[in-house]
Amino acid sequence: xxxxxxxxxxLPGTAPGRNGVEIRASLGGxxxxxxxxxxxxxxRVKESTYLINARVFLKPEFLRDPxxxxxxxxxxxxxxxxxxxxxxWVTLYNDVTSIFVDDANFETRAKAWFYGMPGFGRxxxxxxxxxxxxxxxIDRHVVPIAEELIAGxxxxxxxxxxxxxxxxxxxxLLAAVLGLPRDDWDTFARRYRAMMEGWHWxxxxxxxxxxxxxxxxxxxAPLLDARRAVPRDDLLSALxxxxxxSGPATAEDVVAxxxxxxxxxxxxxxINMWGLLLSNPEQLADIRxxxxxxxxxxxxxxxxxxxxxxxxxxxxxxxxRFGRLIPEGGLVxxxxxxxxxxxxxxxxxxxxDVRRKDLxxxxxxxxxxxxxxxxxxxxxxxxxxxxxxVPEDRPRSLYAITRDAAVAVSNLILAELPGLGLAGAERxxxxxxxxxDLHLYRELPVTF
Amino acid sequence: MPTAIxxxxxxxxxxxxxxxxMGRAPDGKPLFDPRIFDSREFARNPYPxxxxxxDHYPVYHDKLHNCFYLTRYDDITTAYMDDEGFNTIxxxxxNPVLGNTQLELSGVEHRRRRNLYGQHLVGNxxxxxxxxxxRLASEMIxxxxxxxxxxxxxxxxAGRRTVELGKAFANEFPIRxxxxxxxxxxxxxxxxxxxxxxxxxxxxxxxxxxxGLEARQxxxxxxxxxxxxxxxxxxxxxxxxxxxxxxxIISKLSxxxxxxxxxSVEEVTSNIALIVGGGGETTRxxxxxxxxxxxxxxxxxxxxxxxxxxxxQAIHETLRHSSSIGGQPRHTSYDITMRGVTIPGGSLVNCVxxxxxxxxxxxxxxxxxxxxRDDLYxxxxxxxxxxxxxxxxxxxxxVGPHLCPGAWISLQExxxxxxxxxxxxxxxxxxxxxxxxxINGVTLAPxxxxxxxxxxxxxxx
Numbered sequence: 001x002x003x004x005x006x007x008x009x010x011l012p013g014t015a016p017g018r019n020g021v022e023i024r025a026s027l028g029g030x031x032x033x034x035x036x037x038x039x040x041x042x043x044r045v046k047e048s049t050y051l052i053n054a055r056v057f058l059k060p061e062f063l064r065d066p067x068x069x070x071x072x073x074x075x076x077x078x079x080x081x082x083x084x085x086x087x088x089w090v091t092l093y094n095d096v097t098s099i100f101v102d103d104a105n106f107e108t109r110a111k112a113w114f115y116g117m118p119g120f121g122r123x124x125x126x127x128x129x130x131x132x133x134x135x136x137x138i139d140r141h142v143v144p145i146a147e148e149l150i151a152g153x154x155x156x157x158x159x160x161x162x163x164x165x166x167x168x169x170x171x172x173l174l175a176a177v178l179g180l181p182r183d184d185w186d187t188f189a190r191r192y193r194a195m196m197e198g199w200h201w202x203x204x205x206x207x208x209x210x211x212x213x214x215x216x217x218x219x220x221a222p223l224l225d226a227r228r229a230v231p232r233d234d235l236l237s238a239l240x241x242x243x244x245x246s247g248p249a250t251a252e253d254v255v256a257x258x259x260x261x262x263x264x265x266x267x268x269x270x271i272n273m274w275g276l277l278l279s280n281p282e283q284l285a286d287i288r289x290x291x292x293x294x295x296x297x298x299x300x301x302x303x304x305x306x307x308x309x310x311x312x313x314x315x316x317x318x319x320x321r322f323g324r325l326i327p328e329g330g331l332v333x334x335x336x337x338x339x340x341x342x343x344x345x346x347x348x349x350x351x352x353d354v355r356r357k358d359l360x361x362x363x364x365x366x367x368x369x370x371x372x373x374x375x376x377x378x379x380x381x382x383x384x385x386x387x388x389x390v391p392e393d394r395p396r397s398l399y400a401i402t403r404d405a406a407v408a409v410s411n412l413i414l415a416e417l418p419g420l421g422l423a424g425a426e427r428x429x430x431x432x433x434x435x436x437d438l439h440l441y442r443e444l445p446v447t448f
Numbered sequence: 449m450p451t452a453i454x455x456x457x458x459x460x461x462x463x464x465x466x467x468x469x470m471g472r473a474p475d476g477k478p479l480f481d482p483r484i485f486d487s488r489e490f491a492r493n494p495y496p497x498x499x500x501x502x503d504h505y506p507v508y509h510d511k512l513h514n515c516f517y518l519t520r521y522d523d524i525t526t527a528y529m530d531d532e533g534f535n536t537i538x539x540x541x542x543n544p545v546l547g548n549t550q551l552e553l554s555g556v557e558h559r560r561r562r563n564l565y566g567q568h569l570v571g572n573x574x575x576x577x578x579x580x581x582x583r584l585a586s587e588m589i590x591x592x593x594x595x596x597x598x599x600x601x602x603x604x605x606a607g608r609r610t611v612e613l614g615k616a617f618a619n620e621f622p623i624r625x626x627x628x629x630x631x632x633x634x635x636x637x638x639x640x641x642x643x644x645x646x647x648x649x650x651x652x653x654x655x656x657x658x659x660g661l662e663a664r665q666x667x668x669x670x671x672x673x674x675x676x677x678x679x680x681x682x683x684x685x686x687x688x689x690x691x692x693x694x695x696x697i698i699s700k701l702s703x704x705x706x707x708x709x710x711x712s713v714e715e716v717t718s719n720i721a722l723i724v725g726g727g728g729e730t731t732r733x734x735x736x737x738x739x740x741x742x743x744x745x746x747x748x749x750x751x752x753x754x755x756x757x758x759x760x761q762a763i764h765e766t767l768r769h770s771s772s773i774g775g776q777p778r779h780t781s782y783d784i785t786m787r788g789v790t791i792p793g794g795s796l797v798n799c800v801x802x803x804x805x806x807x808x809x810x811x812x813x814x815x816x817x818x819x820x821r822d823d824l825y826x827x828x829x830x831x832x833x834x835x836x837x838x839x840x841x842x843x844x845x846x847v848g849p850h851l852c853p854g855a856w857i858s859l860q861e862x863x864x865x866x867x868x869x870x871x872x873x874x875x876x877x878x879x880x881x882x883x884x885x886x887i888n889g890v891t892l893a894p895x896x897x898x899x900x901x902x903x904x905x906x907x908x909x
Contacts, residue, residue, distance in 0.1 A: 043544035329794015
């Protein structure tokens with residue numbers, strides 16, 4: 001029998017990094033040399049990590065409340081070798097942020113890569129016409145859509161803030177910003193959600209996600225053609241136009257841009273913020289008295305109950321950090337949720353406090369401290385923006401767009417729903433449905 | 449609207465040979481849930497799941513465990529032969545208990561060290577030691593089968609004697625053979641068994657890792673003194689007539705210099721751990737699995753009884769059907785595209801020997817145990833594998849540069865040990881009452897992935 005021939009494929013020698021820094025892509029790019037000697041790093045008795053079993057990350061108790069295990073790692077094994085997941089966990093605030101800002105050594109892999117579809121579409125998020133259309137579209141549509149959903153909530157027999165408002169808000173908003181016909185919004189929402197949940201390891205979700213990607217691509221093709229013929233004031237027209245640096249978008253590009261866009265953060269941050277406020281009625285009352293606190297509540301909510309528990313970074317080359325050698329291609333799981341509960345950074349970190357004095361309320365642009373205060377780590381798992389510092393003539397960052405939308409929706413809820421409180425005696429708790437899922441309140445039954 | 453819940457993660461236990469339904473794609477392709485690898489179901493019933501991977505996902509990206517799986521015989525051969533593209537260098541950290549050994553070197557560095565002690569495990573040197581191995585087997589077997597049998601290890605009823613073959617023989621025999629070749633001092637062998645078992649359990653996971661690491665440290669402290677002693681006064685292995693065959697392995701390692709440096713105590717200890725780890729548990733599994741399979745196929749056992757030279761075929765078929773080691777890890781040195789899947793440089797690639805051995809592209813009806821099968825090569829072991837006249841070598845020892853260095857001695861131990869067993873144990877049967885049972889409490893526990901835990905046998909006292 002003939003042995004199968006391995007096709008060797010070398011990446012192009014370089015890849016674009018932050019601010020255009022050229023970064024070597026892989027050892028293959030260095031002329032095919034490889035190391036033949038050992039990395040001498042045997043774990044010693046004192047380094048054994050017997051207090052935690054790596055299988056816990058897949059267990060229901062971790063999915064329900066990951067914070068005890070994360071605390072244990074922070075306090076005992078800040079750089080934890082997870083033999084089951086073949087990765088290293090980073091859990092301290094300063095360590096997590098140091099990796100997030102180190103684009104030269106650590107890369108974010110596209111969600112399309114996780115889907116096994118490398119090279120699928122172009123991520124056009126950072127094209128300026130796209131950012132402009134996105135920002136102005138959200139500003140224009142967020143309040144009307146929120147009003148519509150809140151009106152629906154008022155009519156509902158058993159009103160639920162999570163399923164009735166927030167679960168639809170982000171997808172409807174995206175559909176409106178894209179400029180999709182109103183009748184298609186629900187179908188779009190379903191497919192979008194399937195696509196965003198499918199890139200993890202879960203086999204049936206991956207199948208659903210791939211299916212959604214295919215259907216969305218088919219769906220967008222005629223719409224793009226129509227916009228190219230007759231442009232409108234929406235995101236699809238911006239994508240279809242010839243103004244983009246890298247050329248007009250195909251339907252696949254539109255889907256890739258949505259996929260890599262981490263649009264889930266708006267929904268996740270709103271649900272958790274309101275889950276926390278409803279569970280802490282005295283702070284909800286506080287905000288009612290001072291609506292300027294809504295922004296702080298949003299930021300403190302992201303810090304306290306971070307929807308994206310971990311983000312994956314892969315080492316671009318061998319790099320020594322935290323006293324260990326991280327090999328090329330090594331996976332570092334950075335837990336923003338853990339960093340946000342780091343007691344060395346935030347006083348009494350498990351307490352939710354919208355008037356917290358030690359949280360930076362400015363946008364973390366490329367660095368996590370402004371005014372000497374740490375910001376909460378709240379990025380989605382995606383690649384950070386190429387534009388960490390935004391000049392005057394640029395649209396607001398995605399962070400700022402998301403924040404402003406969340407604040408606008410929250411203020412609307414405060415105004416429209418007086419006397420808002422939890423219905424029923426049971427206090428809701430956030431949880432992940434499966435490993436890798438967002439950590440969210442799933443239901444928030446309310447009365448008003 | 450349905451209430452969101454934490455999804456169930458418990459995986460059902462299936463009849464052996466059947467995979468549970470993980471869902472299907474619209475085109476009928478079965479889906480594969482990577483949580484299976486952590487399940488009890490997989491430990492007892494791995495083969496149907498590997499079949500799904502071979503047939504539908506020959507290069508499988510397991511995103512939950514951040515690795516890739518190769519499961520076809522051809523692909524695994526390719527990876528094992530290509531030690532430039534698929535290197536063995538540990539990534540980030542080596543195995544804490546075993547430490548860094550030649551297992552984790554690639555290319556030139558590997559070839560320089562591979563032959564440090566290989567000579568004692570093959571060829572003339574091995575042939576000269578066969579009488580000593582045979583003598584050791586006889587001594588151990590007579591202990592529980594002879595007229596003065598150790599009462600503690602046996603039970604007698606109506607002229608029949610019952611033993612657990614692992615405890616009585618197979619657990620200890622390979623380690624004692626290895627101790628001889630290593631030149632491990634007899635007076636420390638009892639301690640050595642403790643260290644060995646602790647280290648082996650320490651390979652498993654976090655609860656036991658610390659115990660393994662402590663045992664490894666104790667062994668290292670002991671070896672430190674030994675290295676100094678042997679460097680000054682080497683000890684030698686002798687053949688049956690008392691002629692020296694050269695230094696034993698510990699002396700050899702203690703006195704070896706590479707690039708002008710002695711091997712460190714840590715390195716010597718790692719090599720000892722590897723030799724014992726590689727030569728102990730695996731050979732135990734080979735012997736027990738072979739006897740289990742033969743005793744469950746009485747007609748084949750009868751054939752072997754009539755012609756003990758068939759043990760050669762039987763051991764190879766055992767290693768194909770149920771080998772003790774599941775496979776070997778590799779890391780890609782650069783991006784490699786296989787069967788349409790691009791594996792990025794630096795990725796962990798698990799080459800599953802179990803699956804290669806059950807690949808029906810190579811072995812017909814792979815789940816059937818048949819020492820007379822005509823598609824398995826059972827001759828002299830060849831480093832680069834065998835592929836001719838419709839016969840293939842099995843993958844239990846791997847192929848290529850990292851072929852198991854203990855393959856030859858392990859085969860000899862299994863065959864010699866089994867021949868002596870056959871000679872001393874008359875009318876052997878499996879004691880079905882005492883054998884561990886599967887989940888239904890009725891049928892025997894399957895071998896699953898690895899070696900059976902216990903093998904209870906009856907024979908004429």
